[in-house]
Amino acid sequence: MKVRAITPAEQAGNRATSYDVARVARVSQSAVSRCFKPGASVSRKMRARVMKAAAELGYQPNAIARSLITRRSNMVAVVISQQTNRYYPEVLVELSRGFSERGIRVLLFTLEHESDIDVVLEQILQYQVDGVVEAARLSSAQVDLIEQRGVPFVFFNRSLRDRPVNAVCCDQAEGARWLVNRLVGAGHKSFGIVSGPKDSAVSVERTQGALARLAELGIKTATIVQGDYSYDSGIAGLRTLREKTGKLPDAVICANDVMALGCMDAARFQMGLKVPGDISIVGFDGVSAAGWKSYDLTTVRQPVRSMAEAAVAMIMERIENPKLPPEKRTFSGILVDGSSARLQKA
Amino acid sequence: MKVRAITPAEQAGNRATSYDVARVARVSQSAVSRCFKPGASVSRKMRARVMKAAAELGYQPNAIARSLITRRSNMVAVVISQQTNRYYPEVLVELSRGFSERGIRVLLFTLEHESDIDVVLEQILQYQVDGVVEAARLSSAQVDLIEQRGVPFVFFNRSLRDRPVNAVCCDQAEGARWLVNRLVGAGHKSFGIVSGPKDSAVSVERTQGALARLAELGIKTATIVQGDYSYDSGIAGLRTLREKTGKLPDAVICANDVMALGCMDAARFQMGLKVPGDISIVGFDGVSAAGWKSYDLTTVRQPVRSMAEAAVAMIMERIENPKLPPEKRTFSGILVDGSSARLQKA
DNA sequence: CGGATGCTCGCATTCGAAGTCAGTATCGCC
DNA sequence: GGCGATACTGACTTCGAATGCGAGCATCCG
Numbered sequence: 050m051k052v053r054a055i056t057p058a059e060q061a062g063n064r065a066t067s068y069d070v071a072r073v074a075r076v077s078q079s080a081v082s083r084c085f086k087p088g089a090s091v092s093r094k095m096r097a098r099v100m101k102a103a104a105e106l107g108y109q110p111n112a113i114a115r116s117l118i119t120r121r122s123n124m125v126a127v128v129i130s131q132q133t134n135r136y137y138p139e140v141l142v143e144l145s146r147g148f149s150e151r152g153i154r155v156l157l158f159t160l161e162h163e164s165d166i167d168v169v170l171e172q173i174l175q176y177q178v179d180g181v182v183e184a185a186r187l188s189s190a191q192v193d194l195i196e197q198r199g200v201p202f203v204f205f206n207r208s209l210r211d212r213p214v215n216a217v218c219c220d221q222a223e224g225a226r227w228l229v230n231r232l233v234g235a236g237h238k239s240f241g242i243v244s245g246p247k248d249s250a251v252s253v254e255r256t257q258g259a260l261a262r263l264a265e266l267g268i269k270t271a272t273i274v275q276g277d278y279s280y281d282s283g284i285a286g287l288r289t290l291r292e293k294t295g296k297l298p299d300a301v302i303c304a305n306d307v308m309a310l311g312c313m314d315a316a317r318f319q320m321g322l323k324v325p326g327d328i329s330i331v332g333f334d335g336v337s338a339a340g341w342k343s344y345d346l347t348t349v350r351q352p353v354r355s356m357a358e359a360a361v362a363m364i365m366e367r368i369e370n371p372k373l374p375p376e377k378r379t380f381s382g383i384l385v386d387g388s389s390a391r392l393q394k395a
Numbered sequence: 396m397k398v399r400a401i402t403p404a405e406q407a408g409n410r411a412t413s414y415d416v417a418r419v420a421r422v423s424q425s426a427v428s429r430c431f432k433p434g435a436s437v438s439r440k441m442r443a444r445v446m447k448a449a450a451e452l453g454y455q456p457n458a459i460a461r462s463l464i465t466r467r468s469n470m471v472a473v474v475i476s477q478q479t480n481r482y483y484p485e486v487l488v489e490l491s492r493g494f495s496e497r498g499i500r501v502l503l504f505t506l507e508h509e510s511d512i513d514v515v516l517e518q519i520l521q522y523q524v525d526g527v528v529e530a531a532r533l534s535s536a537q538v539d540l541i542e543q544r545g546v547p548f549v550f551f552n553r554s555l556r557d558r559p560v561n562a563v564c565c566d567q568a569e570g571a572r573w574l575v576n577r578l579v580g581a582g583h584k585s586f587g588i589v590s591g592p593k594d595s596a597v598s599v600e601r602t603q604g605a606l607a608r609l610a611e612l613g614i615k616t617a618t619i620v621q622g623d624y625s626y627d628s629g630i631a632g633l634r635t636l637r638e639k640t641g642k643l644p645d646a647v648i649c650a651n652d653v654m655a656l657g658c659m660d661a662a663r664f665q666m667g668l669k670v671p672g673d674i675s676i677v678g679f680d681g682v683s684a685a686g687w688k689s690y691d692l693t694t695v696r697q698p699v700r701s702m703a704e705a706a707v708a709m710i711m712e713r714i715e716n717p718k719l720p721p722e723k724r725t726f727s728g729i730l731v732d733g734s735s736a737r738l739q740k741a
Numbered sequence: 742c743g744g745a746t747g748c749t750c751g752c753a754t755t756c757g758a759a760g761t762c763a764g765t766a767t768c769g770c771c
Numbered sequence: 772g773g774c775g776a777t778a779c780t781g782a783c784t785t786c787g788a789a790t791g792c793g794a795g796c797a798t799c800c801g
Contacts, residue, residue, distance in 0.1 A: 068758095083760095110757085135484050135485065145503055154504070157491055157502070177458065313689075338684055341656065462756090464756045
């Protein structure tokens, strides 16, 4: 046995290692390791001695060293855009909770712009994470890169058309169709749409879903203006709608709730309109502010908690069994009838 | 030299290691390592060969193995309560941005209850993070534990009275005093306070600060009811205030914005009052919803971006130089005059 | 031409825990 | 008492990259 230089853990800064504990307890390093592994074959006496020494030294196993040998880092990367966390902090909270319940830590990557993903992706892989949850855009080549490394990953609320991937989604198009059904059923004839940023997959699905359903119901014209998911862009959106067409539509469908709230305020405070008396406004997401009494927005709520739980479960399953085939789990949104839209025939 | 078993990186799942690259490039592993270290002494030719081989194999250095030998994980733990991220997602986003600009990754720990900190703290230390940002409560013993391990850490918006620690704070009491000054200056005589959860340090400081200033200005009575930072508890708070005293105060000071928004809605929609005509309501935080036209809340905005930047800088400085003494950086809030409070003498 | 200098490079070791394997003690049982 | 089975334990190797040290080589100078 090679003799290890004496490095008393008592010394400043140096954390105790399993060797230190072994020395104090007068056992081998292997024994220390085993004592910290649940289910290992260790005698009662040995365990007591080791634990005593460990407590004395304040020993905690080094997760980095463990990861190196076990090839499991017990870390999962979560990639999320600033936007998503700003407007939908629940996503991150729920993901974090789900993973931590399973003993997995979240390594967080926030993207300012979705194009930053390239740099970030390399870093993610360097950190040997056990899985990746992507709440951001990814090209097929980038997916290749991750899969080639054998790292399980799931998309959150986005996907890829040209190949099978794991994804947890809310059926944006379906929700949009429901909203349209309601609005058309209540007799609304003219429609405006405030979309989200062009590079937001979710926005595109919602907008396209709404347009498709409108077309099916015989409504050919809907004016579309582009927003950026922000409250201010909702305000601007309504104004632009009026400028573009010279008048306001009966109903406005916004690609997310926050813009819908902006629209409502623009209608009420800048244009002196009654909502829903003069104009109906609906959103999409189901953020908490949508339920506040000042707004009481009609919207489609995404079951974030279930979606996060599903994403966590899918990752965990694939960590256990990497050969599981790609799977897509789609959740329906929940229609929330608020009073921001007239839902009965006038 | 021990002969390493041949493990072609091309094989499924096995990521290429520096040995694989070395073999392909017909150089030593050390050389590969050096090529990936900026500023190392490597000839032009060698670097080209290694980089070519690395590209072929899709080699990326293993950050875990690197951390083990360098004793730097390039990860920082951020501990944040669910509440904080829900009501103030900017904090996390800004911290994450600041660290990632400096090549540091964020290992996220969200706490459901602040008492969970014990378990979490052990895990944090196991992961050999280079620093810790604590946006949660910590006892002095827990601080000891971290310091003993030699891990730099800063509190975010909380601190400890009984010992010096690194902290970045917003001066909650000062902001509360400003709000009181404004309200009293405008002639408000009776006050209600909706506090936050008992275990929220921030809430206590705001509430105490307001009470202290009220007392200084000769106002002895202020009714206090307790909320939990949620919108609903703001609604309930206003109702409880009325029940407790039989009438409503001239002004209500809420320990955060979201409760203030709940108060406003309760006043307007449940009690048929005008805000600020019949009652003034102020909050604290400066969340985005506070600025929406339906509310236009008078509040004190915390300079989150600056605070996050300061926290990041303090950690980084202490990673470079662990001997720096404890430091506390306090930011003043920014008074935002909204129309939810009457700010002129009637 | 010899020696000094400065670059590059490879060897061997290191980080800390986990796991393999072989060896030892203990036990039950005939 | 002897045998095999079982329960523990320790020595050694492994994971993958970083790095101190010294060897090899080219360059430069006198």
